[in-house]
Amino acid sequence: MCCAPDATVPLEDLPGEGYDVTAYWWGKNIWPGEEERRRFEGLTSLLLLRSVPLVRETGDGTEWEELAPPLADEPEGGKRCELCFRLQLEAAARAAALREIPFLCTTLTISPHKDVHLINSIGAEMAERHGLTWVHRIFRRQGGFLRSVKISRELGLYRQSWCGCEYSLRSRGRSKRASGDNPSGLPENTLHPGVKEPGEMPGEPQG
Numbered sequence: 001m002c003c004a005p006d007a008t009v010p011l012e013d014l015p016g017e018g019y020d021v022t023a024y025w026w027g028k029n030i031w032p033g034e035e036e037r038r039r040f041e042g043l044t045s046l047l048l049l050r051s052v053p054l055v056r057e058t059g060d061g062t063e064w065e066e067l068a069p070p071l072a073d074e075p076e077g078g079k080r081c082e083l084c085f086r087l088q089l090e091a092a093a094r095a096a097a098l099r100e101i102p103f104l105c106t107t108l109t110i111s112p113h114k115d116v117h118l119i120n121s122i123g124a125e126m127a128e129r130h131g132l133t134w135v136h137r138i139f140r141r142q143g144g145f146l147r148s149v150k151i152s153r154e155l156g157l158y159r160q161s162w163c164g165c166e167y168s169l170r171s172r173g174r175s176k177r178a179s180g181d182n183p184s185g186l187p188e189n190t191l192h193p194g195v196k197e198p199g200e201m202p203g204e205p206q207g
């Protein structure tokens with residue numbers, strides 16, 4: 001699960017279909033740490049409300065830290081995002097297999113900005129690799145995304161304005177600063193000094 005707003009609809013639909021859901025949090029892509037904590041706390045408050053258990057990844061995120069920087073200039077939806085999906089879905093599959101949880105799914109397909117076919121394809125690959133069954137869903141369909149916005153508002157959930165990584169934050173910051181706004185509330189110098197100046201990235205960041 002990537003954040004509380006994105007988890008709202010899956011946490012209604014999957015139990016409604018008879019699945020006994022366990023949440024998994026990876027979070028290595030979320031930057032800075034303060035934001036990761038904020039999203040994690042938002043998710044835990046929702047899980048508490050829905051009585052859903054949580055597994056939090058304990059790995060150190062080295063793979064992400066090593067493999068993502070060369071892809072800093074990739075546009076959203078490009079190779080960095082594919083890497084991001086691969087790392088988190090593989091880690092989720094590993095965690096599920098370790099706990100003998102037979103099914104795997106993701107909240108990522110609630111976003112209207114993400115390539116849901118790529119996400120489902122990677123998810124199926126990771127599930128097969130770890131002996132699991134992939135639950136193919138596109139949660140944004142049939143009004144799913146709007147439903148997630150509505151539930152998030154009703155529950156007062158924190159809803160971020162950029163996808164998650166420092167690269168998406170920088171991209172968002174650049175477009176918002178051009179209009180005199182600061183989406184993160186973070187001062188500019190909180191951006192990682194090693195991040196290269198990115199090219200302009202199209203589209204809105206994903207939730």
Ligand code: SF4
Nearest residue numbers: 081084163164165168
């Ligand atoms: S933009 Fe979002 S999906 Fe893409 S790499 Fe960053 S956090 Fe991951």
